[in-house]
Amino acid sequence: MTSTEAGPSTALLTDHYELTMLAGALRDGTANRPCVFEVFARRLPDGRRYGVVAGTERLLDAIRDFRFGPAEIDQLARASVVDEATLSWLADYRFTGDVDGYPEGELYFPGSPILTVRASFAEGVVLETLALSILNHDSAIASAAARMVGAANGRRMIEMGSRRTHEEAAVASARAAYLAGFTATSNLEAARRHGIPTTGTCAHAYTLLHDSEAEAFRSQIEALGVGTTLLVDTYDITEGIRTAVEVAGPELGAVRIDSGDVGPLARQAREQLDSLGARNTRIVVSGDLDEYSIAALRAEPVDAYGVGTSLVTGSGAPTAGMVYKLVEVAGRPVAKRSSHKESRGGWKSAVRRHKDTGTALEEVVFQVGDGRQQPELGEHDRVLPIPLLRAGQRADGVPTLEQSRDRLRSALVSVPWEGLKLSHGEPAIPTTFR
């Protein structure tokens, strides 16, 4: 991103074809037709029971920064992407439309209208790639993270996957993981940008740097206090734990085990720590954990999990597969209809219906517009989309990251227990189209 006077620009994080479509539409006069674009997922990743919406707030910021400054216009001119008339239209671009969407932390299912953009064709078409990049990435990570948090059943979760994904995706992943209930991240930029707590102590390199494990531990404790976490598996774990307690005393905060069969190792470590009087010293495990191995460790004396690769790669589903489709032109529903990739035309909204007990029953997706009515709401039912932008300006009440975190927690409580299982299966609730 090149910085302009107005700050960094997101305008070129865009596919070439959006601007050529714009050029054509400006030329033939269709550019101003009022349109509705919708973001939805045709299906959940294979076997997943629910998806978690994430990235919406990042998208609102990115739309605010979607400006074609002199640097962007020069680039497009030099590369002959579009004609002069289009460049001059782009130079004045500000999004002035309305956007509604599922709030972050809300669950989604196949066909849920996750984001609805109402704007002229010209204003809406250029946001396709940016909207999808952000929502597909962040939702994929949050969806995987939510399963891990569920599997951890209340134990602390530390996100430490930055090294296994693109350096900027790492920052967004830390945010999505926190949204989904992770306790902290290793990523320092995520603290600056999103206010997420960071944590971390030591790698094996620190022990190897020193002349002995005892010296490394002593040094770390001098720098960070006895409440720190000592990494005990550089040489021999039993020896490492003995040395750790010798050096730190029984007040040692925690030990971390990063390799081997962590279940039995955690049991051994607990016994050894207890026998050394370090009864309050916690055990942190890390090393290629995913939701399944986290669940398998439920019976073991583990106090916290450090999760890396599987988190930032969406645990097998690195993208959410959402699409951005034109569904309405000048009040008329439109849809592609040549193949299995069919879409449902028309501006839509959705309600989640619940039993009297509060358990979710179904996602009802319905058409919005003149003469169409919203389904009646029961006591526990709720309309899912909220206003995000009005005439291009951020709407009141867009939730904070902490509020989105709470929203997900309570949304998951309402999911039928079948839908919370880690095993492959159908979506937790069906989607009904009215």
Next chain:
Amino acid sequence: MTSTEAGPSTALLTDHYELTMLAGALRDGTANRPCVFEVFARRLPDGRRYGVVAGTERLLDAIRDFRFGPAEIDQLARASVVDEATLSWLADYRFTGDVDGYPEGELYFPGSPILTVRASFAEGVVLETLALSILNHDSAIASAAARMVGAANGRRMIEMGSRRTHEEAAVASARAAYLAGFTATSNLEAARRHGIPTTGTCAHAYTLLHDSEAEAFRSQIEALGVGTTLLVDTYDITEGIRTAVEVAGPELGAVRIDSGDVGPLARQAREQLDSLGARNTRIVVSGDLDEYSIAALRAEPVDAYGVGTSLVTGSGAPTAGMVYKLVEVAGRPVAKRSSHKESRGGWKSAVRRHKDTGTALEEVVFQVGDGRQQPELGEHDRVLPIPLLRAGQRADGVPTLEQSRDRLRSALVSVPWEGLKLSHGEPAIPTTFR
């Protein structure tokens, strides 16, 4: 990234523990010990025959921008990550060490010393996350892309996956794909930042916007000329092709088919185009292609492939799994040794040995340092690492993106034919440690 006077800073794209290790080492005096850190992959992704190194040049730029300006120092102080002495050390941070590495476009195998950082512990330890984020991401994408390019067997490949990955990962993915032999990308920022050719014409939205397919095609041709690519599968493909040739004439550049069973559809399209006299109109296919479906289309009359999701997600291997390990301290090899995750200590280099015919035989990884000798080189053998940074400054002869593209092309020619198969198997050549 916050912009400082010196430009954007990458310094916080870092894990918390790197700075706490630094703080401890500064306090106990080990921070200045001369160290060697090595980046390598313990294994290739499941069943892959080779990996492709990518991201090195992005990493060199990121190391240049690894500066703790006032904004970064403030953030670390506010979050109480490290003490005052460490903050003041960081404020002066400039990397002054030496870096060698495999050039971009070079193949790598398990244990290949892809990057070697020689610096004080303090200077080297803080680069771990940044180096791994960039190399793991870009190499994962380039490795998948190279298989796709091989499967396409000379046909044009267009990268169009931006929407299915983080918005900045999209730019890096476009670069990695181009390095691996893709022809062009849809991503406009990749053109600005890396000089990669972009392409793109139309989405289904453009046809849906207009009152008829014919009007949409006419509009596109007026804007982009008859050499453009018309998307013919919005309603009915046969009808779409007929309309396309009617509107554009037989000089139409190309048609794109984005859905359905593209093999038979391409055959039908070819016959229809030929019968309409549009013998030079090319056929572009897209829609959830990966290396296997590209290979399966080899016998079909397809002129170009558009590849999205599978490219940006590394086709099942979204991260390269490289690690950054301390291997030498003050001339003494060091290695973790508690578990299966063993590492080989010592500063290393590597030679790729070849038969007289030029076919690669093995990767020989050997120790470097006093009294150790490089293996003798045969006519086709070559030392793999090149100098990248010397005393913190970019070394002469770091290849350009175009040179890296050429390098990969010729490296792949040397791979035994077994190693070029798409099917799962062992690495194309074994790694021998001396």
